[in-house]
Amino acid sequence: MAVGQGDVAPSQAWDVIVIGSGAAGLTAALALAQTCRVLVLAKGSLTGGSTAWAQGGIAAVLDAGDTFEDHIEDTMVAGAGLNRRETVEFVIERAPRAIERLVELGVPFNADGNSLHLTREGGHSHRRIVHVADATGWAVQQALLRAAEAHPNITLLPGRSCIDLITGRHEQRYSGSGRVWGVYALDEESGRVEAHVARATVLATGGAGRVYQFSTAPRGATGDGIAMAWRAGARVSNMEMMQFHPTCLxxxxxxxFLITEAVRGEGGHLKHPITGHRFMPDYDERAELAPRDVVARAIDDQIKRYGLDYVHLDISHQPPEFVKEHFPNIHEKLLGLGIDMTKEPIPVVPAQHYTCGGVLVDLDGRTDLPGLYAAGECTESGLHGANRLASNSLLECFVFGDAVATHILDNWARFEAPPAVRPWDESRVTDSDEEVVIKQNWGEIRRFMWNYVGIVRTTKRLERAMHRIQMLNGEVEEYYRHFRVSTDLIELRNLLQSADLIVASALKRHESRGLHYTLDYPGMTAPPLDTVLVP
Structure with a gap:
């Protein structure tokens, strides 16, 4: 490959590169910065990821009547038995210490006297959700970011769209080792492509929610880390397990706009918008406190059966001050739209919410590729199984962010210095004059994924989706080869790759389990098996 003649920045070397500035990435960065020089790369702003959007809270056993075993069992039940028990135990047993560290960082969790206030969400047998009103993620993001900005060993670089991982094949002296040495990233402001090189690289890039037309995920949730790891040679697992949040406004x-799970946890009822019938008891004995996959399918069934646009979520039977105190941000947002949740129901529909599958990692956050770690929503760690239990997501970020850092630091002597790598090659590309192609393909992917690979699936729909993906693969790859990269093009490429992995995984699972529900295979098979795709 010829050295590029375009506007390309020279490579920069660091000890560790963390891709992503949310809960997982900053947790890892802060722990690594004890002894390492850490570079944190963020697409767009430093607060643009999913962490800042999280309304609900963080699950941890803190109540005297609760136990680790109860939290483990709730997680396994929600995950329909697909969870890896050792991972579930690993995360849950470390939850109380994770909360302590966040308190030390200054996260202002709601208190009840001298104790943290605990709320309850669907699938939990006890009150164990610590929260900052209904904006926990934003408070956590701010605390972590303050600490990272103040640390002399951490460099934060926003506005960087990562393109591909740097591996042995990008070394000046080609190697087929698969060793990861960093990442090529686009400076969104200057248009320059930079080669950032390090002894270890951590993916903390979030999920792939924007592959769907309706999603609560932020704009940048385009599966970047999952797609980059796959192209570099890492396995991915359980990508068919896409969680749909039952209650999006x-x-x-x-x-x-998400209406947090805690509204149901604090007594909200789901009702038919015309008859007022409370329908969840008809579907599950746990009613509104059933796991998300059960609630989402029930709402989907009501909408399709009765030709509705939405259903109602009603908490107006609770005292107005109770509602305002527990959900101040949601209450204020809805008032601005003419809805007073203290007096009337909220119209809600399901929307894609969380990517339960991803890059396969072990308990140290290691991927298949030497030098590459991953944490958070971009991974499949074994915690969530076939359906994530509410408020276990931020928890996973803290525990695995710390686990990644611990393994890197404990094994630092084994991490050799990076070799010379080739700069990004853009010697044979030109500026695009057809941006409409990107917008058209983006919209098409999100529509057919929603219609064919949504809450309820069939083999025929999945095959139709795969046919469209195969056609688009050629178009997008040709566009990518001929034009200079832009954030939109990078995201489109990763979005299509993520869609491909989701559909391929769904076609392999011949059963209905958790979030994967297909009319062609309505029952569960034994034993539960992960869907693992190998590049």
Missing amino acids: YSLEVKN
Whole structure:
């Protein structure tokens, strides 16, 4: 490959590169910075990831009547038995210490006297959700970011869209080792492509929610880390397990506004919008506190059966001050849209919410590729199984962010210095004059994924989706080869790759389990098996 003649920045070497500035990435960075020089790369702003959007809270056993075993069992039940028990135990037993560290960082969790206030969410047998009103993620993001900005060993670089991992094949002296040495990233402001090199690289890039037309995920959740790891040679697992949050606000004015699980946890009822019938007891004995996959399918069934646009989530039977105190941000947002949740129901629909599958990692956060670690939503660690239990997601970020850092630091002597790598090659590309192609393909992917690979699936729908993906693969790859990269093009490429992995995984699972529900295979098979794709 010829050295590029375009506007390309020279490589920079670090001890560790962390890709992503959310809970997982900053947790890892802060722990690594004890002795390492750490570079944190973020697409867009430093607060643009999913962490800042998280309303609910963090699950941890802190109540005297609760136990680790109860939390483990709740997680396994929600995950439909696909979880790896050793991972579930590993994470849950470390939850209380994770909360302590966040308190030390200054996260202002709601208190009840001298104790943290605990709320309850669907699938949990006890009150164990610590929270900052209904904006926990934002408070956590701010605390972690303050600590990272103040640390002399951490460099934060926003506005970097990562393109591909740097591996042995990018060394000046080609190697087929598969060793990861860093990442090529686009400086979104200058248009320059930079080669950032390090002894170890950590993926903390979030999920692939934007592959769907309706999603609560932020704009940048395009599966970047999952797609980059796959292209570099790492296995991915359980990508068919895409969680749909049951209650996203139905509004023509505001898109993708989530109504937290805790509204149901604090007594909210789901009702038919015309008859007022409370329908969840008809589907599950746990009613509104059933796991998300059960609630989402029930709402989907009501909407399709009765030709509805939405259903109602009603908590107006609770005292107004109780509602305002527990959900101040949601209450204020809805008031601005003419909905007073203390007096009337909220119109809601399901929307894609969380990617339960991802890059396969072990308990140290190691991927298949030497030098590459991963943590958070971009991974399949074994914690969530076939369906994530509410408020276990931020918890996973803290525990695995710390686990990654611990393994890197404990084994630092084994991490050799990076070799010379080739700069990004853009000697044979030109500026695009057809941006409409990107927008058209982006929209098409999100529509057919919603219609064919949504809450309820069939083999025929999945095959139709795969046919469209195969056609688009050629178009997008040709576009990528001929034009200079942009953030939109990088995201489109990763979005299509993520869609391909989701559909391929769904076609392999001949059963209905957790989040994967297919009319062609309505029952569960034994034993539960992960869907593992190998590049």
